[in-house]
Amino acid sequence: MKFSLSWLKDHLDTDATITQIAAKLNAIGLEVEGIENPAEALAGFRVARVLTADRHPDADKLQVLSVDLGDGQPLQVVCGAPNARAGMVGVLGTPGAVVPSNGMEMRKAAIRGVESNGMMCSSRELDLGDDHDGIIELPADAPIGSEFAAFAHLDDPVIDVSITPNRPDCMGVYGIARDLAAAGLGTLKPVADRVHPGAFACPVEIRSDDREGCPAFFGRVIKGVTNAQSPAWMQARLKSAGQRSISALVDITNYVMLTYGRPSHAYDLARLNGAVVARRALPGEGITALNEKHYLLDDSMTVIADDNGVHDIAGIMGGEHSGCGEDTRDVLLEVAYFDPERIAHTGRTLTLTSDARSRFERGVDTDFLAPGLEILTGLILDICGGEASEAVHVGAAPAGGKVVRYEPKLAETLGGIAVPDEEQRRILTALGFEIATVSDGGADHWAVTVPSWRPDVDGAPDIVEEVIRIHGLDDVPSVALPRAEGVAKPTATPMQARERRVRRAAAARGLNEAITWSFLPMAEAEAFADEPLWVLANPISEDMKAMRPSLVPGLLMAARRNMARGASSVRLFEIGRRYLRGNGGASDERLTIAVVLAGDRTQRSWQSGKAQKFDAFDAKAEAIALLETAGAPVANLMVMGEAGAQYHPGQSATLRLGPKNVLARFGTLHPRVARLFDLDGPVVGAEIDLETIPARKGAATFTRASYTPPALQAVSRDFAFLVPADLPAGELVRVVKGADKKRIVDSRLFDEFRGAGVPEGQKSLAIEVTLQPVEASFTDADLKSVSEAITVAAAKQGAILRG
Structure with a gap:
């Protein structure tokens, strides 16, 4: 909500400075997001008189002006404006001034060989309008040499206040003035109580056939208006609020909305036919709104229509067909009350936002229909002329006057201050x-x-x-919570302790923590959904509609933003909850850590000139390291497929404890998914479900055993097996390690070979096995026994020991 200081002082009698007003707004819960003074952007622009205007010697369309700034030392300025002439008064931008429209800093320069000491400015260049046909012409008695901003009364700071959804009364300047007056910063001026009885009966029938969606519809006709430009003071106020001036009638409705929080609408009476009715839309009806977009309506929506069809999406936006233009002479005014839930539903369905919708769906003043209509009528009669009909009041807004039982002592009981x-x-x-x-x-x-x-x-x-x-x-005292005596007991749960360990480990591995929204756009959420999504009935926006089924999409969107800004390598992680459907359709929130790696894994090599990219093994390494930190028995993990459709087949897998207990999935993102997120090159990720990791036995009293190095030296043996080409190497390594759990302490793959000497459809896997004697060194018989056990275990996987 933006408004100028002079606008506020129209309704608040105060001598407070802009600084005091901003401080008080923050103190009473109306957060000031910023203050801008248009005069600051016009520093260096001064009122100047053109003394002479001569033709430029080398350009037919340029003139060389002699300009007086009132100091007796005329400046030479080159100007191309057709209306520049001797004797006129305009605005000169002096060297050092910055042109508001394009940010260009003015300097002394030679233009076609003639020195120019500034620039005579147009309205568009100073961001004061769209006129660029010539330079600004000021009255002849304007004070020469004075600052233009002061002369034009542009030294009027604009305050930008963030209004929370629970304060619809502050969606107008008058409501903000009321709060400031209550806080002791001035006196609130009363709303003008002016009634226009009407010179004739309203010639248009007004009614509401949808009393649920539109309980009250007030209106009247004004004939003989002139829809020219609105007054300069109104245009300035609308501009301070971020609105552009359109025409007097439209500007007046916008001004009333921004001043009193009361949306309204003006129809060109010549474009209406028959009775004007608030009703439900008919299936298949459509309307081209004022934003030039066409919307298909349904019977859940309230519209304003006549015999020809729909003219207005009630409470949200008017139609293009019946809007007021320069040729409008007679208007029908609409001041109505619309059901907030109906407005919110219609706006979400049509993905259509407007200033009117933002006010109606929060709840406008139910008693301000008749006063709002009279204020609107008065402004139109004063600015546009014409003659008003009698007002028509159809229905009534929901009754206000709620009475609350209150005891003053509650201020101290609940608020902490007497x-x-x-x-x-x-x-x-x-x-x-x-x-x-x-x-x-x-x-x-x-x-x-x-x-x-x-x-x-x-x-x-x-x-x-x-x-x-x-x-x-600020006067509420800060009171510490009571604390029990003695040594504090640990309050973190085992899961919270696990989360902290994993967060520190991820950061230590060079990953950057991200915190993303728990909501996602539908397309991105559906790409990672293995089951129906949780979809919000009342989302903040369409981009925050689905509860995230995975943390990876949020990290991918963060990676996209970083890489779009020039980052060559992105390493992100996040710990948070994802939202799934549990048994019976109940909500199942799962604490998860996700990792996304994108871009270059290494810097460009001086040898090849290329950088190495991330691959699935990088994601696997991160997943295993984080699982180990979380307390998972990584030595017992099984690497299996079925990572999901989001991952590249053949370049992804899952980490499991047993066939069904999936702890993590990792791999290269499927190219289709990468394209959805506008990411180029290989992108890898991993996601660990921290709640599926089994707790260690005796974890509550667990202490790390003291390190005792083995007394005897370990022995290593190499084995080479012929196995089916589709057998995962990890399966063979796992089976070999489990062949003799008492004597084998480790096994690892160190070679894979396909080619000469290896039959078609097979591959050769070489595994190093580490054996650790405990009480005595191994004998040949011991080593032979272990070798036979390994060979037998491998044979169960279809592996044959190579000769």
Whole structure:
């Protein structure tokens, strides 16, 4: 929500500075995101008079001006504007000034051989309008040499306030002024109470056939308007709010919305036919909205229509067909109340946002329909002229006036600070609450009537919040929680301790931690979903609609952003929860760590000029290292396939304890998935389910055994086997290691060969086996026994010992 200081002071009588206002807004919970002063961008631009204008000697379309800044030392300026002439007063940008429209810094320069000491400026160059046909012309009595920003009254700071969803009353400048007045920063000016009785009966029938979606529809006709430009003061206010001026009628409706939080709409009466009705849309109906996009509607949506069809997506956006233009002479005004849930549903379904929607779906003031219509009417009559009809009031908005039982002592009980009763009464009254003291036989209490513009206030705790935030959140004392005497006991659960160990290990391995959203766009979530997704009924946006079934998509999107900004190598990890469907469709949240590696694994080599890329074995190494840190028995892990459709077949696998207990999956992302995330080159990843790792036996009292090196030297033996070409090497290594668990302490693959001497459809795998004697050195018989056990175990996998 943006607004200028002068706009705020139209409704708040205050002498506070912009700094004081910003500090108070932050103190009462209306966070100031920024303050901009348009005058700062116009530093160096001054009012100047053109003394002479002569033709440039080497350019037909340029003139050489002599410009007076009031100091008696005329400057020479080259100008190409057709309206530049002797005697006119304009705006000169002096050397050192920065042009707001393009950021160019002005300097002395020679233009076609003639020195120029600045630039005479147009409205577009100063970001003051779209006019670029000539330079700005100021009144002849403008003070020569003065700062242009001061002369044009542009020294008006703009405040940008972040409004939380629970404060629809502050979606207008008047509501913000009310809060500041209650906080003691001035006096709130009353809303003008001006009624326009109407000179004739409304010639258009207005009704609501959808009382659920549109309980109240107020309107009237104004004939004989002139839809020219709105006044400069209104255009300046709209610009401060980030709105562009369109026409007087449109600007007035926008101004009322931004001032009072009351959306409205003006229809060109000549483009309407028959009664104007709020109703449900018919299946198959469509409308081209003011944003020039066509929307297909359904019967869950409320629309404003006439005999010809739909003219307005109610409460969200008007139609292109019935909008007001330069030729509009008669208008129908609409000031209605629309059901917030209906507006939110329609906006989500159509993926259509607007300023009106943001206010209606939060809840507008239910008692401000008639006053809003009168304010709108008055502005149109004053600016556009014309004659108003009688107002038509159809239906009524939901009744306000909710009464809350409140005891002043709750401010201290719930808010932590004792606020005198009279101060609480003053604060609540200033915010628009009405207070009555009630005696019910016991202690007196207050019956607090909630104002119609505060739909967020439901009970006594909400009243406490209002009192405390206006009285001063900074005054709430900081009180430490009670602490038991003695030595503190550990509070981290085994899973929390595991999470901390894994996080430190990942960082120590050179991975950068990322924290991504728990929500994903549908396409990215579906790419990693092995079962139906959890989809939000009321998402923040379409890009945050599905609960993440995996942490990898969020990391891939982070990798894409980093690589788009020039990063050559991305190494990311994240620890968080993914959201699956458990037995019976219940929610199953799984604590997970995910790793994504993209780009270059090494820097470019001076020999080849190329960098090595990440591959599936890099992902496997990260997965095994993190599993070991988490306490998994990595020596017993089985490498098996079926990593999922998200991974490249043949370049991915799972790590399991037994055939069914999947601890992790890793590998190269499928090219289709990489393309979905706009990532080039191989991208590898790994994902570990920390909750599937079995706890160590006796973990609660576990202490690491002291290191005792073996007294006897280990012995290594090499074995070469012929195996089927499709047998995973890891399976053979695992089987060989388990052939004699008492004497074999390790086994590893050190060679794979296919070619001459190896039959078609087979491969040769060479495995080094490490044997560790314990009580006595191995005899030949011992070694022969172990070799036979290895050969027998390997044979069960189809392996034959090579001769």
